[in-house]
Amino acid sequence: MDEKKKHKHDENTLVCPDCGSTNISQDPETSELICNDCGLVISEEAIDYGPEWRAFDADQRAKRARTGGPLSVMKPNRGLTTEIDTSNKDSRGGKISVKHQTTINRMRKWHRRISMTSSYERNLATALQELEKITDRLQLPKRVAEEAAHIYKKAVEKQLIRGRLIESVVAAVVYAVCRKNNIPKTLDDIVQISDNDKKDIGRAYRFIKRELNLKVPFTSPSIYIPRYASALQLSEDVQERAKEIVEMAMEKGMLSGRGPTGIAAAALYIAALEKGERRTQKQVAEIAGVTEVTIRNRYRELKELLGLEDLE
DNA sequence: AAGACGAAAGTGGTTGA
DNA sequence: TCAACAACTTTCGTCTT
Numbered sequence: 273m274d275e276k277k278k279h280k281h282d283e284n285t286l287v288c289p290d291c292g293s294t295n296i297s298q299d300p301e302t303s304e305l306i307c308n309d310c311g312l313v314i315s316e317e318a319i320d321y322g323p324e325w326r327a328f329d330a331d332q333r334a335k336r337a338r339t340g341g342p343l344s345v346m347k348p349n350r351g352l353t354t355e356i357d358t359s360n361k362d363s364r365g366g367k368i369s370v371k372h373q374t375t376i377n378r379m380r381k382w383h384r385r386i387s388m389t390s391s392y393e394r395n396l397a398t399a400l401q402e403l404e405k406i407t408d409r410l411q412l413p414k415r416v417a418e419e420a421a422h423i424y425k426k427a428v429e430k431q432l433i434r435g436r437l438i439e440s441v442v443a444a445v446v447y448a449v450c451r452k453n454n455i456p457k458t459l460d461d462i463v464q465i466s467d468n469d470k471k472d473i474g475r476a477y478r479f480i481k482r483e484l485n486l487k488v489p490f491t492s493p494s495i496y497i498p499r500y501a502s503a504l505q506l507s508e509d510v511q512e513r514a515k516e517i518v519e520m521a522m523e524k525g526m527l528s529g530r531g532p533t534g535i536a537a538a539a540l541y542i543a544a545l546e547k548g549e550r551r552t553q554k555q556v557a558e559i560a561g562v563t564e565v566t567i568r569n570r571y572r573e574l575k576e577l578l579g580l581e582d583l584e
Numbered sequence: 585a586a587g588a589c590g591a592a593a594g595t596g597g598t599t600g601a
Numbered sequence: 602t603c604a605a606c607a608a609c610t611t612t613c614g615t616c617t618t
Contacts, residue, residue: 474597529608552587563610568589 392428395438399424402442409465410457412450420449423484432483436476440468444477451488456495458533460561490527493536494518496560500540503559504551513543520578530570534562538570 400421407417424445427433433441443466450457459477463470481488494515501511517539521527526535537560544551553564560567 471596531608534609553589554587564588565590565611566609569609572590 440472493532496536
């Protein structure tokens with residue numbers, strides 16, 4: 273169990289370092305170069321206005337900040353806020369009279385009430401921090417983070433967060449955005465880098481999806497093929513063949529209920545056999561995060577469904 | 585010795601009363 | 602809220618390479 277977890281984590285952090293070779297596309301909006309194999313952002317045209325350090329809680333943030341906060345659409349008020357400080361001095365450092373202090377206190381109260389301290393803002397602040405952590409660890413492109421932020425805001429406005437951990441909801445939203453954009457990340461991938469329960473995240477995902485009417489398309493197994501293939505160092509040939517197999521299986525309606533990762537894994541296993549680049553079931557199973565048994569079952573189903581000849 | 589195969593029992597999540 | 606259910610996993614024995 274421990275070993276398996278470790279392995280999965282490696283898979284996430286070290287995905288195809290050389291995938292710059294072929295499968296790259298450019299995002300029309302942000303002009304980011306994105307690897308289709310794993311969603312890795314190869315290079316970004318946009319300048320990052322954020323700080324070079326990272327902080328996970330308010331304390332760290334306060335210690336590390338040297339100037340004002342970074343400008344970002346990912347922050348409430350774009351990171352620009354003003355605050356009336358509590359030292360009761362005027363701009364030249366002189367004391368403010370007691371008479372004026374009450375006025376200023378009142379101003380301070382309202383100012384804070386209006387700008388920063390509403391629960392909405394506070395909620396969003398933690399959420400965006402968490403969102404940054406997750407998208408960073410999964411190496412997801414910026415537009416995914418932005419779409420997720422947008423959806424999350426809607427969820428807060430509709431009061432859907434009540435009774436749920438902010439972190440779980442953020443993870444759920446990220447998962448939903450990945451699904452929507454056909455980015456090959458499983459719920460397990462998200463759980464690996466999040467500190468929360470799979471149960472919580474899954475429940476939050478279903479809830480958010482239903483309440484916000486998110487239209488999440490059926491996940492085609494083929495989106496996992498490039499990712500698994502490069503992790504297994506299989507050729508383009510094998511990938512193409514595996515995609516063909518998936519296509520054929522889908523036409524015959526094999527998609528009912530079965531997990532897409534298992535189908536992708538089995539198709540890849542078959543394709544690799546056909547092209548003489550044999551991988552063991554165990555190898556494929558580990559990469560795909562399913563068991564050998566599942567691969568065997570899908571393998572058997574695919575074989576009889578497609579009438580594939582026995583291969584040796 | 586390692587891989588492939590499949591039966592049987594167990595697990596976590598969904599669905600419908 | 603509970604029970605039935607499907608998909609998947611775990612475990613294990615057997616056969617093949």
